[in-house]
Amino acid sequence: MDAQDFSRLAREISPEDRLRYARLSREQAYALSPEEKLRFFFSIHVKHAKLMTVKKKIDRCLRKFSEERIITLIGPTGAGKSAFAEYFLGAELASEDTGKVPFILIKVPALGRRTIPWSGFYRAILHGGHEPLIDSKRASLIQDGRLQTVLASQKASLESLYGAVVSMLRNRGTVLLALDEAFHLLRSGDPVVVMDAIKSMADAAS
Template sequence: MTKPHSSEHIRQISIAERLRYGRLTREQAMALSDNEKRRYFYSIQVRHRNLANVEKELSRYISGNTDTRILTLIGPPGAGKTSFAENILANRLKATELGQRPFIMVSTPAHGSNKVPWTGMYRKILKAGGEPLVDFKRVTDVADGTVKVRSNSIGSLSALRDSIESMLKNRMTLVLALDEILHMLRFGAHHDAIMDTFKSLADETSCQILLIGSYDLFDLAYSYGQVARRGEIFYLGRYGHNFTAASRPSAPANVEDLEEYTSIVLKLQARWPLEDVPQFTDIAEDLMKETLGIVGLLKEFLTQCLVLQIENKGKWNSAFVYQAMKKPYVIRKIRNEVESGEKKMREAGFFDTSFGSEFASKIGVKRFVA
């Protein structure tokens, strides 16, 4: 058996491990083995303004007192969308009774075929929900008070779909999160059919569907009329730019963004599990530019710096900065994707508001007196 690459190995961290690592003090983290130190640091999730804003906005829609069925979380690669769903939403939506699964999350499979991978995704949803005997699901019909099982429906798409609806109802699932939804977006001719399926599933089960992906997902959600009427799009963005209709992608970073980004660097720096702690805050502004203001890219850079320092017996070397940073052509590719996506959202009016402050200020308040 081949040994997994270190960067691949540290990514294979369960939610339980993240919670355990999150409770460790820096002194306890320093006592970990070298391999555990890598995993510990990678598992850290730092609270920051953009993350808190999205959590606050989403919280208004997952309270259960809303008609919004389709939720869409969009952001640049590395923005922390997956960890946000795994950590924050999973912790918020906890079971209060035996058998409950208020939050279920799966990564959409990619089968490499020219068909929408519904079967693979349905199976993953059932397994994530703890459903038994997934391969033996059948379609049942009720006629005259009698339940009949279709003998030729074992493992069929209809059987899996029926089982999902039943499971989501019985387990009182509030939110079903579908990550890496990009795997389904390549079937361009089926966009409406895909969204119709999600909407139907949400309506049948009273469960909200949370779609997670990058900018291509915006096209799917924005062009689908039901999302405009009964859905909501959330953006987990980056730091360093203003995204109003009049702003330019190359506009200089504002002071608030730089301060917030520096505080993120400081928080991660404070959790460094080695005696020699590189002062990354000294180059915070440069780091924000090089990582495009994306927290995930910053985290990946710092993790690689840690790995290099561990391999150097804990001694820091400034050359690690150049070795850990992604190659310029990779950064250019990510920048082009991000700026193109932001431009698309800006031109669609996503960052605008329908009412200006001059309208809101006209609303008076009158106290009711019985």
């Protein structure tokens, strides 16, 4: 394999792969195929002392009776924020119960526009939580004095998608919804509206 192949291999490792590798014993790692051993190697991150200090502080914020709902992790590019969220927080919060999703990580793209496509944002969260039948989600509303339902696949879908996100966070036992590069949201939309949306989702997480 050349350098390009190694780079491609490293990029293809998903957060789920990192969590799976983190749970392997030494004997199980030795038993992997040669290519899987390379993937395992690239999934390893060094536990930096300062990141461990950050982890202890976040652990306190995630305790059951903590009043903290929104946690901001700030640092320069390449400091290890994304790897910290994927590897350390994700591995610690991983659950053996397939019906539970304690940790969801969403990578917020640089949208290059002034408005946020909330529909795509909510869908990304639902996909991150492995929610099935996303386009079949329904929201109930009163219109012209009549009770109506709106499918997520329809144009006016934000209510149904948002309701599905809140329901999923509650029912899947989500403890932490991590938004990687969340600054892109604040830069692309009204900060007050963005923070209200994030706060409502944070309140829904257990």
